[in-house]
Amino acid sequence: MRRYMRVLVLCMVLAFFSALYVCSHLSSLGTFESVAVVGDLAFSRSASLQSDVGKIARQWPETRGPGDLQDYRHGAGDTGSSSAPPPPPQRGRGREEPMHLAVVACGDRQEETLTMLKSAMLLSARPASFHIFAEEQLHQGFRDQLDSWPSMYRSKFNYTIYPITFPGENQEEWKKLFKPCASQRLFLPILLKEVDSLIYVDTDILFLRPLEDVWALLSRFNSTQLAAMSPEHEEPRIAWYNRFARHPFYGTTGVNSGVMLMNLTRIRAAHFKNDMTSVGLRWGELLVPLYHKYKQNITWGDQDLINIVFHYNPENLYVFPCHWNFRPDHCIYGSNCDAAKQAGVFILHGNRGVFHDSRQPAFRAIYDAIKKFPFEQDLVSALLAPLEVELNRTTHTYCGQVHHLLTQNYGPTLIDIQRSRDQDR
Numbered sequence: 001m002r003r004y005m006r007v008l009v010l011c012m013v014l015a016f017f018s019a020l021y022v023c024s025h026l027s028s029l030g031t032f033e034s035v036a037v038v039g040d041l042a043f044s045r046s047a048s049l050q051s052d053v054g055k056i057a058r059q060w061p062e063t064r065g066p067g068d069l070q071d072y073r074h075g076a077g078d079t080g081s082s083s084a085p086p087p088p089p090q091r092g093r094g095r096e097e098p099m100h101l102a103v104v105a106c107g108d109r110q111e112e113t114l115t116m117l118k119s120a121m122l123l124s125a126r127p128a129s130f131h132i133f134a135e136e137q138l139h140q141g142f143r144d145q146l147d148s149w150p151s152m153y154r155s156k157f158n159y160t161i162y163p164i165t166f167p168g169e170n171q172e173e174w175k176k177l178f179k180p181c182a183s184q185r186l187f188l189p190i191l192l193k194e195v196d197s198l199i200y201v202d203t204d205i206l207f208l209r210p211l212e213d214v215w216a217l218l219s220r221f222n223s224t225q226l227a228a229m230s231p232e233h234e235e236p237r238i239a240w241y242n243r244f245a246r247h248p249f250y251g252t253t254g255v256n257s258g259v260m261l262m263n264l265t266r267i268r269a270a271h272f273k274n275d276m277t278s279v280g281l282r283w284g285e286l287l288v289p290l291y292h293k294y295k296q297n298i299t300w301g302d303q304d305l306i307n308i309v310f311h312y313n314p315e316n317l318y319v320f321p322c323h324w325n326f327r328p329d330h331c332i333y334g335s336n337c338d339a340a341k342q343a344g345v346f347i348l349h350g351n352r353g354v355f356h357d358s359r360q361p362a363f364r365a366i367y368d369a370i371k372k373f374p375f376e377q378d379l380v381s382a383l384l385a386p387l388e389v390e391l392n393r394t395t396h397t398y399c400g401q402v403h404h405l406l407t408q409n410y411g412p413t414l415i416d417i418q419r420s421r422d423q424d425r
């Protein structure tokens with residue numbers, strides 16, 4: 001009888017530990033189910049959420065961020081902050097740790113997202129790892145397109161496609177509060193547990209500078225910085241936050257979250273000061289109370305929450321100059337981004353849909369040129385030259401009048417990369 005009891009106890013203990021093991025595994029995997037597909041060039045991993053992704057509303061704001069407000073009417077002066085001269089392009093080769101790039105794509109943003117990824121790979125030599133969060137119905141399209149890229153580009157990156165989701169623990173609460181697509185980026189530190197750092201960009205971004213140069217900004221962080229963004233505006237007289245916001249925001253004009261560098265390791269470890277508790281809160285603990293406190297007062301969703309966080313934690317933010325996140329606001333009423341005037345535009349952000357309509361033809365010209373460029377052709381004769389011709393037709397607009405800022409850095413970068421390719425042949 002005693003032996004029987006012992007065996008029973010042992011069994012229960014074993015069962016308990018195996019249950020614990022299974023649980024810890026499940027939670028470390030989140031609710032992802034990973035499928036690895038090994039191809040000849042590179043592999044792609046597709047994660048599909050077991051819970052009901054189809055139920056998640058397909059919400060993707062047509063317009064994003066205060067920059068989307070249409071009520072600007074003042075002229076702009078030239079009072080933007082100055083910036084240090086840019087580093088020379090670093091185009092190292094070889095098998096280094098990949099650079100991580102994350103994007104969230106919903107609705108009709110697939111083509112735009114692919115054009116953004118294309119713009120990155122046209123210029124970059126270092127291997128990259130893409131983390132694409134997308135609505136389920138877009139997954140196959142992404143895979144088909146990315147896998148069809150010629151090997152000289154396809155061999156430089158791996159990608160993982162994830163469903164739009166919230167992390168395990170507070171799934172239900174978050175689902176009730178946040179628009180899944182728009183707020184997904186807030187959850188990257190919790191979802192991508194194994195990633196140290198990443199570049200997050202909106203889908204309406206084009207890289208005019210190699211990704212490795214963007215990545216290099218991460219190493220400029222001092223010991224307290226854990227994220228980097230650009231100011232929302234250069235010109236307070238036409239900026240949004242300082243005139244209209246009913247919540248705290250970072251600095252004088254707020255920050256724009258369309259291009260955001262994140263050291264996820266640090267974000268996960270940090271305790272953030274806030275106006276709700278006297279002790280600092282972890283990133284994952286902060287979002288819900290912050291949302292509850294400010295939900296009546298926030299206009300631009302997650303970007304407002306980000307601004308509130310860094311208002312209370314300014315020592316955690318690295319602010320990079322406007323040419324790393326150049327938007328129509330920087331030229332629409334006159335050119336006000338000093339960094340771009342000095343060194344040219346490094347990252348173009350076509351917010352308010354300007355890549356797709358006729359309001360800012362200079363922005364659209366760059367988007368169309370990159371989208372149409374046949375991958376394996378010459379970067380100078382098949383991309384830069386037709387682009388210059390097209391940009392010359394946009395001088396009837398304010399942004400078109402300063403179109404040389406768009407190619408000031410991009411032109412020499414393309415010429416340089418094409419030259420080194422020709423030498424390698």
Ligand SMILES: *[C@@H]1O[C@H](CO)[C@@H](O)[C@H](O)[C@H]1NC(C)=O
Pocket residue numbers: 042043098127128129155156157158
């Ligand atoms: C992609 O993943 C494969 C398999 O893990 C690896 O061998 C390859 O180096 C990776 N490529 C890049 C560009 O990271």
Ligand SMILES: *[C@@H]1O[C@H](CO)[C@@H](O)[C@H](O)[C@H]1NC(C)=O
Pocket residue numbers: 196197218219263264265266
């Ligand atoms: C991010 O921060 C961690 C902890 O400080 C550090 O070890 C790591 O090198 C940083 N990552 C990058 C890319 O700088």
Ligand SMILES: *[C@@H]1O[C@H](CO)[C@@H](O)[C@H](O)[C@H]1NC(C)=O
Pocket residue numbers: 246247248293294296297
């Ligand atoms: C929200 O805005 C109102 C009106 O400006 C203000 O009185 C209130 O303090 C704000 N709420 C918070 C939590 O800041």
Ligand SMILES: *[C@@H]1O[C@H](CO)[C@@H](O)[C@H](O)[C@H]1NC(C)=O
Pocket residue numbers: 222223224225314315316317318
């Ligand atoms: C890092 O830089 C930020 C912004 O300039 C600053 O507020 C913070 O005090 C710096 N941290 C350290 C440890 O110097």
Ligand SMILES: *[C@@H]1O[C@H](CO)[C@@H](O)[C@H](O)[C@H]1NC(C)=O
Pocket residue numbers: 385388389392
């Ligand atoms: C653009 O226009 C300027 C001035 O009219 C002209 O000098 C230049 O050659 C044009 N460039 C292209 C690429 O058409």
